[in-house]
Amino acid sequence: MSREEILRALAGLDERLRADSEDAYSLLARGMLHSRLGDDRRATEDFTRVIELEPDNAEALENRAAARSDLGELLLAREDYDALIRLEPDNAVALYSRGACLAKLGDLDGAVGDLDQAIALEPDDPIPYYNRGCTHAEMGDPRRALEDFDRAIALAPTNPTFHHYRGMAHRELGELDKAVSDFDTALRLEPLSNPSRNARAVARVMQGEYDEALADFDAVLALDLDNADALSGRGVARSAFGNYEDGISDFTSATRRIGRRKRESAKGPVCTSMTMALGGSEVHGEKMNREMRRWENIKCGMVMGGWLGMACLGRKPGLGWTRPVAAGRA
Numbered sequence: 001m002s003r004e005e006i007l008r009a010l011a012g013l014d015e016r017l018r019a020d021s022e023d024a025y026s027l028l029a030r031g032m033l034h035s036r037l038g039d040d041r042r043a044t045e046d047f048t049r050v051i052e053l054e055p056d057n058a059e060a061l062e063n064r065a066a067a068r069s070d071l072g073e074l075l076l077a078r079e080d081y082d083a084l085i086r087l088e089p090d091n092a093v094a095l096y097s098r099g100a101c102l103a104k105l106g107d108l109d110g111a112v113g114d115l116d117q118a119i120a121l122e123p124d125d126p127i128p129y130y131n132r133g134c135t136h137a138e139m140g141d142p143r144r145a146l147e148d149f150d151r152a153i154a155l156a157p158t159n160p161t162f163h164h165y166r167g168m169a170h171r172e173l174g175e176l177d178k179a180v181s182d183f184d185t186a187l188r189l190e191p192l193s194n195p196s197r198n199a200r201a202v203a204r205v206m207q208g209e210y211d212e213a214l215a216d217f218d219a220v221l222a223l224d225l226d227n228a229d230a231l232s233g234r235g236v237a238r239s240a241f242g243n244y245e246d247g248i249s250d251f252t253s254a255t256r257r258i259g260r261r262k263r264e265s266a267k268g269p270v271c272t273s274m275t276m277a278l279g280g281s282e283v284h285g286e287k288m289n290r291e292m293r294r295w296e297n298i299k300c301g302m303v304m305g306g307w308l309g310m311a312c313l314g315r316k317p318g319l320g321w322t323r324p325v326a327a328g329r330a
Contacts, residue, residue, distance in 0.1 A: 006033050024053045028060055031067075040067040058087050062094060069101055077101050092122040096131055103135050111135050126155035130162055133169070142172040160189035164196045171203050179203045194220050198230050201237075210237045228257040 001009070013030040017023055031046030047064035050057050065080035081098035088094060099114030115132040122128070133148030149166035156162060167182030183200035187193055201216035217234035220227055235250030
């Protein structure tokens, strides 16, 4: 539905609810349309009213849980998923959604437990494998993450997100050729994916392929001039060529942008979760946000803690920064 069609439908539901404020079906439909417009607060209000009228309405519980998760109200979202799973213990979507919620809350073992159950119930659904792979990576186990990403890709080979995160696992393990190959595939499937292009550039720096890395960093910055990750990475690649002046310029620009981003994040989320459609289901892009935050800290430390100084001294950078921290969020 287009935005205009959604607004017309909302107007019709508003009229029906003025006539009957306890029409649970219309409240549920209106809540879903508010969610489609990204208005999770109003959606939550409608879903709450449905649950007040029909406490065992599984659809309202599931939708309110998702809306609360998007709002960052993770404890409340978990309560909704708990209630939903008590009603429908074999609901695989509810289990892997609660698993994602638990991972955000830091309960990684609980997340894996839910995802294991979801996979047992729906072994041909790629999403729980992907989510479990991300959780294993976050737990510092990229080898097990790789196994899960392999399975997700076998089930959904044209999903660029799955290839991107398998590439991240290969990179974490030092399997750089395989990492680049996965990033290549992700970019063939989604040519404008800056996260995959930036990740490939980092892998190429790790390989010492600075020309190719520079081309990737430049392409990222052509789409996003304020991308601090790409600026700091390009600074490393430029310094490797002895171009210390431009390297220092990139590091300085990256530092300013990181500082601005940290100030903005103190006021609220740096960015909202994206969703990527897969066969009618949705994979929340929170992992992309986590990757951004992880590299934000790495790059800030790199810029403030020594790389800028190396460039100022005319020293060619080594490879210390290129190995991501094992426990970082994938």
